[in-house]
Amino acid sequence: MAGNKTLTIIKPYAVKNGNLGAILHKIEESGYRFAAIKTLKLDKHEAEAFYQEHKGKPFFDDLTDFMSSGPITAAILEKENAVADFRFLIGATDPNNAKEGTIRKMFATSKTQNAIHGSDSDESADRECDFFFSKRERL
Numbered sequence: 617m618a619g620n621k622t623l624t625i626i627k628p629y630a631v632k633n634g635n636l637g638a639i640l641h642k643i644e645e646s647g648y649r650f651a652a653i654k655t656l657k658l659d660k661h662e663a664e665a666f667y668q669e670h671k672g673k674p675f676f677d678d679l680t681d682f683m684s685s686g687p688i689t690a691a692i693l694e695k696e697n698a699v700a701d702f703r704f705l706i707g708a709t710d711p712n713n714a715k716e717g718t719i720r721k722m723f724a725t726s727k728t729q730n731a732i733h734g735s736d737s738d739e740s741a742d743r744e745c746d747f748f749f750s751k752r753e754r755l
């Protein structure tokens with residue numbers, strides 16, 4: 617059975633440009649409960665650790681530079697079928713391919729500056745929730 621939890625990150629550009637509130641509102645009105653939330657800044661090493669599965673790919677350096685370039689907001693979201701439904705809500709990685717009404721269509725500007733992250737499996741969600749939140753930070 618699919619899990620009921622996913623991890624999201626509102627990425628630096630979206631936070632810097634004042635879209636944080638609008639994105640969080642869109643998530644909440646789509647039926648997700650915020651089980652934990654924090655704003656922080658990753659250093660380059662932490663961004664590399666978070667995206668370790670992409671190490672060695674041509675975009676890895678740009679991706680981790682970007683993800684460590686400014687404040688991000690990380691949150692644990694709860695809802696039935698959270699991982700798959702949230703991937704649908706955020707849309708395609710490249711905003712040019714994202715459907716109308718998706719968060720990336722509304723707020724992303726490029727494949728790197730694509731506004732938001734969502735876990736791609738229940739296993740990734742578990743790992744990513746542990747990456748950002750201790751047990752006592754979860755509601």
Ligand SMILES: Nc1ncnc2c1ncn2[C@@H]1O[C@H](COP(=O)(O)OP(=O)(O)OP(=O)(O)O)[C@@H](O)[C@H]1O
Pocket residue numbers: 670675679708709727728729730732733734735736
């Ligand atoms: N071909 C590519 N060129 C440039 N950047 C890329 C490319 N593929 C992925 N990326 C960047 O790496 C990030 C992680 O890639 P992944 O394949 O996990 O996409 P995603 O699951 O849609 O994004 P995220 O993990 O951030 O939610 C993407 O958000 C994007 O910024």
